[in-house]
Amino acid sequence: MSVRHAALRSPGAGSSPPRLEVVRRRSRSLIQRDAPRRFAPVVVAAVILAATAIVGVLLEQVVLAQSAFKMSRLRTELGAAEARHQELLLEATKLESPRRIERFARTELSLVEPQAVQYLVSDAALSGRNARRAKRGGGPARRAAAPYLAVQPSARLHPSAASPSSSASSEPGP
DSSP states (O other): OOHHHHHHHSTTSOSSOOOOOOOOOSSSSSSOOOHHHHHHHHHHHHHHHHHHHHHHHHHHHHHHHHHHHHHHHHHHHHHHHHHHHHHHHHHHHHHTOHHHHHHHHHHTSOOOOOSOOOBOOOOOOOOTHHHHHHHHTSHHHHHHHHHHHTTOGGGBOOTTTOOHHHHHHHSOOO
């Protein structure tokens, strides 16, 4: 402590109140800062901004690396899936072969080729809405099937004309 303060604080030091002085400011600003303190907030903001940019770039690189690994794994899976697809196409082609189907039907299912093909045509009378369609031309399904129905008019079987011997001789057997 200074001598003056010690004298003011001592109990026996006179009874007069301390003397106050008015101090004039040298400049108009309230706080005077020296040069390093003026730039401190700017430097702190610049450091925070630079650190944020660096962290952002690093995060972007991590995401890009993860995406590259994922894309590599997906390409590997795609190659395996394409190979499996080709195998399945080959297997489907083999299974659709008419020879294989016929061999399977004969050996596994014990099916035999029919000796003759017979077509049955009904002469039943139509009633209601179906009768009206038949009078107008049979409707779209009948008109579409008309060329196929007219192909084999002799295929109509009547009880008097149907005999197994005549139909068996018209087509060769297996």
